[in-house]
């Protein structure tokens with residue numbers, strides 16, 4: 001049997017498609033990736049779209065393929081026999097869902113509340129020195145978090161909690177635990193000014209555990225001032241930032257400039273945002289905007 005897999009827009013490895021690939025490969029099927037011209041020469045086609053603004057790109061596959069992904073339909077799931085497949089690719093999820101409800105996030109709607117789906121041995125090949133976990137909010141499952149940390153420590157691998165840890169759930173015990181394992185980065189998110197007290201408290205706990213600088217995702221929608229204020233708070237606290245621009249503001253100059261400044265550790269450390277603009281001789285940067 002020949003199987004065609006079309007990954008329309010994944011920015012990171014698409015785990016659903018990896019499961020499909022392994023499911024068919026284990027059955028001896030030939031799996032072909034991203035080769036639309038083969039569509040009339042295969043027995044089965046799978047198409048995935050992650051972002052809803054790409055939904056139109058799936059239309060040519062309707063009726064021909066099994067279509068899925070968050071950008072297509074949040075309710076569509078893999079058949080159980082495929083979902084149960086565990087590709088060993090040194091990245092993936094040990095938990096799904098989230099108990100929070102951030103307004104810009106589809107996880108709670110798609111996956112429901114936090115629950116465990118596995119551990120590092122479902123993902124790690126036993127050789128890789130690194131493991132990337134896409135767990136949405138592992139600190140909502142404290143016992144599971146402890147288990148994962150103990151496995152990572154035992155194997156001596158470097159972990160990347162790639163989606164960030166929830167600073168609201170930071171405790172002295174958690175910080176000490178984080179300190180015992182190797183990290184790619186300590187990642188957190190500061191998505192709303194209402195979290196400022198939690199962020200300041202969390203950073204104090206981290207610093208007490210000698211984790212002086214972490215990497216912070218800063219969500220940015222049309223509220224430019226809120227994003228700038230959050231960035232300045234993190235700058236004052238000596239943190240590293242990454243501006244996550246909502247699609248609605250991508251391409252708008254002042255947001256691009258804010259991202260250029262905040263995503264560059266050197267620029268942010270050396271100057272504030274308006275000095276940065278001045279540095280690029282863009283004093284009138286905001287003219288004709290807003």
Ligand code: SF4
Nearest residue numbers: 098100101102105136
């Ligand atoms: S904490 Fe993270 S995973 Fe949970 S709803 Fe908010 S953004 Fe989504």
